[in-house]
Amino acid sequence: MTDLAIGLGLLVILMVNGVPVAMAFGAMALYLATAFDMGSAVLIPTAFYQLKSVVLLTIPFFILIGTLMSSGGLAVRLIDFVNSMVGRIRGGLGAVAVVACAMFGSIGGSCSSAVAAIGTIMIPRMEENGYDRGYATALVACASILGQLIPPSVSMILFALITYQSIPGCWLATVGPAFLTIIIFCIFNYFMTRKMPLKLLPKASLSEQLKGVATSTVKASWALALPMIILGGIYGGIATPTESACVSVLYVIPVSMFVYKSLTMKGLGKAFVSAATTTGVLVIMLFFVMINTRIMTMEQLPQEMAAWILSISDDKMVILLMVNVFLLGIGMIMDDISGTILAASLLFPVMKKLGIHPLHFAAMLGVNLGLGNVTPPTAPILYLAGRIGGVRIESYLKPALILMVGGLLPVVLATTYWADLSLFLPRLFGFAH
Amino acid sequence: APGQAQAGKVKLKIAQTVFPAPSAHMDSVKRIADKVTKATDGRITFKVYGPELADWAELNEMVMRGDIDIMLSPLSPSYDPRWNALYAPYIVTTYKEAKDAFGPDGFMNPMLKEWADDTNMIWLGAWLQGFTGVSLSERPAATVEEAKGIKIRTTPIAAYECCWSKLGFTPSLIPYSEVPTAISTGVVDGQAGGGPFQTYSCCRDLNKYFMFYRDSVEVWAYAMNKDAWNKLDAKDRELIAKVVAEEAQARIAGAEKEDMEYMKKLTDYGLTVVDLADHPKKLAMAKQRGRSCWKKLDEIVGKVWMDKIRKSVNMPIE
Amino acid sequence: MSASVNILNKVDRFLAGSMKTIIIAVIVMATFTMFLQVISRYVFQVAISGLDELAGHTAVWLYLMGAAYGTYERTHIKADMMHLFVKSPRVLQVIRAAAAAVSVVISCYMTTWAFGYIKWSILKHEVTPTLRLPTVIFQLPILIGAFLMVVYFLREFIDILRRGPQVSPVSEQEG
Numbered sequence: 001m002t003d004l005a006i007g008l009g010l011l012v013i014l015m016v017n018g019v020p021v022a023m024a025f026g027a028m029a030l031y032l033a034t035a036f037d038m039g040s041a042v043l044i045p046t047a048f049y050q051l052k053s054v055v056l057l058t059i060p061f062f063i064l065i066g067t068l069m070s071s072g073g074l075a076v077r078l079i080d081f082v083n084s085m086v087g088r089i090r091g092g093l094g095a096v097a098v099v100a101c102a103m104f105g106s107i108g109g110s111c112s113s114a115v116a117a118i119g120t121i122m123i124p125r126m127e128e129n130g131y132d133r134g135y136a137t138a139l140v141a142c143a144s145i146l147g148q149l150i151p152p153s154v155s156m157i158l159f160a161l162i163t164y165q166s167i168p169g170c171w172l173a174t175v176g177p178a179f180l181t182i183i184i185f186c187i188f189n190y191f192m193t194r195k196m197p198l199k200l201l202p203k204a205s206l207s208e209q210l211k212g213v214a215t216s217t218v219k220a221s222w223a224l225a226l227p228m229i230i231l232g233g234i235y236g237g238i239a240t241p242t243e244s245a246c247v248s249v250l251y252v253i254p255v256s257m258f259v260y261k262s263l264t265m266k267g268l269g270k271a272f273v274s275a276a277t278t279t280g281v282l283v284i285m286l287f288f289v290m291i292n293t294r295i296m297t298m299e300q301l302p303q304e305m306a307a308w309i310l311s312i313s314d315d316k317m318v319i320l321l322m323v324n325v326f327l328l329g330i331g332m333i334m335d336d337i338s339g340t341i342l343a344a345s346l347l348f349p350v351m352k353k354l355g356i357h358p359l360h361f362a363a364m365l366g367v368n369l370g371l372g373n374v375t376p377p378t379a380p381i382l383y384l385a386g387r388i389g390g391v392r393i394e395s396y397l398k399p400a401l402i403l404m405v406g407g408l409l410p411v412v413l414a415t416t417y418w419a420d421l422s423l424f425l426p427r428l429f430g431f432a433h
Numbered sequence: 434a435p436g437q438a439q440a441g442k443v444k445l446k447i448a449q450t451v452f453p454a455p456s457a458h459m460d461s462v463k464r465i466a467d468k469v470t471k472a473t474d475g476r477i478t479f480k481v482y483g484p485e486l487a488d489w490a491e492l493n494e495m496v497m498r499g500d501i502d503i504m505l506s507p508l509s510p511s512y513d514p515r516w517n518a519l520y521a522p523y524i525v526t527t528y529k530e531a532k533d534a535f536g537p538d539g540f541m542n543p544m545l546k547e548w549a550d551d552t553n554m555i556w557l558g559a560w561l562q563g564f565t566g567v568s569l570s571e572r573p574a575a576t577v578e579e580a581k582g583i584k585i586r587t588t589p590i591a592a593y594e595c596c597w598s599k600l601g602f603t604p605s606l607i608p609y610s611e612v613p614t615a616i617s618t619g620v621v622d623g624q625a626g627g628g629p630f631q632t633y634s635c636c637r638d639l640n641k642y643f644m645f646y647r648d649s650v651e652v653w654a655y656a657m658n659k660d661a662w663n664k665l666d667a668k669d670r671e672l673i674a675k676v677v678a679e680e681a682q683a684r685i686a687g688a689e690k691e692d693m694e695y696m697k698k699l700t701d702y703g704l705t706v707v708d709l710a711d712h713p714k715k716l717a718m719a720k721q722r723g724r725s726c727w728k729k730l731d732e733i734v735g736k737v738w739m740d741k742i743r744k745s746v747n748m749p750i751e
Numbered sequence: 752m753s754a755s756v757n758i759l760n761k762v763d764r765f766l767a768g769s770m771k772t773i774i775i776a777v778i779v780m781a782t783f784t785m786f787l788q789v790i791s792r793y794v795f796q797v798a799i800s801g802l803d804e805l806a807g808h809t810a811v812w813l814y815l816m817g818a819a820y821g822t823y824e825r826t827h828i829k830a831d832m833m834h835l836f837v838k839s840p841r842v843l844q845v846i847r848a849a850a851a852a853v854s855v856v857i858s859c860y861m862t863t864w865a866f867g868y869i870k871w872s873i874l875k876h877e878v879t880p881t882l883r884l885p886t887v888i889f890q891l892p893i894l895i896g897a898f899l900m901v902v903y904f905l906r907e908f909i910d911i912l913r914r915g916p917q918v919s920p921v922s923e924q925e926g
């Protein structure tokens with residue numbers, strides 16, 4: 001435990017001193033491996049194992065789609081279209097970013113692909129419209145958690161497989177908390193942007209407004225077809241999310257090149273390299289996060305933590321709170337995939353004993369580990385958003401913390417102590433009784 | 434690697450990473466650890482790991498390298514293609530035959546020992562996971578005609594793909610973690626390669642039919658890293674071998690019981706379950722078609738080895 | 752002197768070009784592999800073995816070349832906050848140099864780890880499950896990527912020592 005604390009301390013010190021986050025995690029891995037006398041043999045293979053998973057490929061491709069849509073003119077037209085409807089409402093564009101993350105959640109199974117695609121498109125656009133760039137980055141990062149709360153979700157699949165629960169049941173359990181998150185974020189967005197010099201569309205008569213909507217719909221039709229192609233491909237039973245991500249590139253490129261004529265061969269190559277670089281710097285960070293997780297697992301540190309936390313009280317309410325603290329802690333130091341596997345196998349038996357409904361626990365875990373993706377120090381999604389937004393940590397950390405504490409923490413507590421929030425939909429569809 | 438510092442003290446790491454507790458698999462590795470620790474008055478102690486450690490293919494690698502000492506796990510053919518022989522369809526179709534093939538005195542045992550030895554592992558015994566089948570959502574299919582046009586996910590192993598296409602299905606390749614999504618959106622109609630327990634765990638809400646084709650009996654290994662084994666003294670080796678052999682023996686009955694139990698659970702959950710053993714003609718037809726895929730394994734596994742198996746199950750050798 | 756600088760520049764351009772080429776090649780390949788997968792399943796009702804495996808494995812090249820290129824461009828994900836507290840450019844220069852030095856050390860370790868892994872993999876003749884390709888083809892990028900990171904972090908370190916803390920990324924220098 002002391003070693004873990006030293007490792008985490010090292011991580012934070014190196015990070016704030018400007019060591020690239022990935023290398024700071026590498027230093028932590030090096031420290032833990034030395035402290036626990038673990039050969040390098042354990043370290044690299046575990047990372048390679050997870051890198052070669054084809055599901056990880058969704059990340060570069062969604063980043064690529066985002067980049068191509070931005071540079072190829074599809075994004076501008078798409079946002080013009082949405083803006084023609086909500087552009088007269090204060091903070092409308094911020095709400096659009098939140099809802100876009102949720103919609104994107106129904107395509108991809110992870111936060112990282114959501115932040116990649118939506119962040120690339122929305123952050124520059126929000127800034128153009130008077131939003132603070134750091135705030136826009138924080139908003140998209142926090143809202144990207146919706147990427148895994150809205151089904152399909154990779155971590156819920158893992159939870160279901162590990163605890164023998166029904167997968168659709170687990171997926172539905174996080175939808176209630178997801179909607180609560182959307183509502184809270186839209187309200188927060190309205191108030192947090194009050195002092196920003198937002199550009200709103202000029203007031204217009206209803207007929208002028210309708211005309212504006214019609215014009216932008218026509219202009220955006222090629223872009224509007226893209227979500228339909230992706231969603232249609234997935235829910236029409238033609239392709240898996242990974243395949244859809246790869247294949248939709250084949251739609252975006254010709255449209256940007258030949259229809260909107262805003263993409264050149266050279267620009268395409270640049271987009272490829274930039275998507276790969278964004279993915280690469282994220283993956284190298286995950287690489288070391290995975291190694292750290294493996295070392296902690298081998299040393300059975302989380303088991304110790306869980307045993308300690310559960311020994312504190314017999315009261316159900318207190319234990320639930322402690323479980324939240326534990327999950328939050330896991331989320332702060334581990335990646336969400338490993339965290340899910342770990343927390344599910346460690347805590348599930350305890351939860352059963354306490355009489356917590358398995359799908360209720362699924363939702364608690366989903367929300368907590370979703371939040372974990374943006375809570376420092378292990379906050380891959382937050383850092384990725386910062387990189388995509390091109391802003392320094394000091395300008396997005398504060399709004400991000402406000403959104404986490406004020407927006408996401410209440411969702412965590414609501415999910416924990418209000419079982420119906422997560423169980424309503426599974427019950428409605430017959431997955432819980 | 435086991436440290437043998439003070440007074441012959443040994444620390445071993447044992448793992449099973451497919452099914453978390455509560456499961457027969459975790460119970461088994463925990464029992465092994467407890468029995469050995471007790472028999473040595475705490476001289477040999479264990480760290481026991483479950484699915485939080487790694488996936489099974491990686492566990493194979495960890496045992497080969499000695500990062501983990503003992504595993505209960507399916508075998509990965511990444512380091513030795515001969516393990517593909519375990520994927521040969523229809524080596525056996527009943528639990529009695531399975532015992533004669535993979536039990537402690539079974540005809541497969543000498544081969545398995547030799548192959549394990551070549552990949553730096555000591556074979557301690559086989560764990561019979563049970564027979565496998567296919568789960569479907571559109572309609573049941575027990576014959577080639579009925580299976581026509583049904584897309585199913587199969588494990589990306591040549592012998593399985595071959596078997597399922599010979600059985601009339603259209604095999605489809607999708608990563609395991611995307612299977613539930615793919616079934617619920619209709620990219621595929623169902624999944625092959627799981628037994629009643631796995632089907633109940635993964636797909637009871639996604640599929641409506643479970644066809645117990647008995648296409649293969651899933652065999653896992655109890656195996657130990659060879660260097661760790663060699664470091665033990667003779668008495669400890671004997672003890673570990675004995676304790677694991679007891680587990681392997683007990684599992685033969687356990688596999689049948691588990692298959693039957695979960696087929697009933699699937700039925701109770703509302704799925705239509707068809708056991709091809711209840712339709713001998715259909716099973717015989719499937720067996721004949723499935724075994725025609727062994728030819729493919731001749732090149733991968735080696736004809737010498739496949740012929741040994743053929744001889745043991747009274748198949749003609751060409 | 753100028754001749755050796757010339758050669759260095761050529762090597763530099765060659766390396767950057769190689770990374771870009773690999774990245775583009777992998778993206779194009781993965782796109783068409785996946786497209787083929789969808790078409791073959793949906794239109795022709797056949798499964799082509801190993802397409803997923805191929806795409807997933809070659810992607811390791813994409814990730815590591817991307818990471819190396821990120822080091823070259825100096826666009827790694829950072830969370831530095833020292834410039835908020837430290838106003839002296841001299842002190843900042845020392846901190847930045849130390850940070851770059853730490854990165855050099857860590858990527859050196861990564862390189863040796865990767866080297867050991869690859870050696871082991873070659874020794875064991877490890878192959879991929881379906882296509883039975885030598886796994887080392889897809890482990891090699893970890894070694895190469897790690898080595899390139901050593902080189903570029905080292906260059907960043909030297910640059911900071913020579914020119915102070917505010918060294919702009921290479922991509923900006925090129926225009």
Ligand code: NA
Nearest residue numbers: 105147150152
């Ligand atoms: Na999702």
Ligand code: NA
Nearest residue numbers: 331332372378
């Ligand atoms: Na975190």
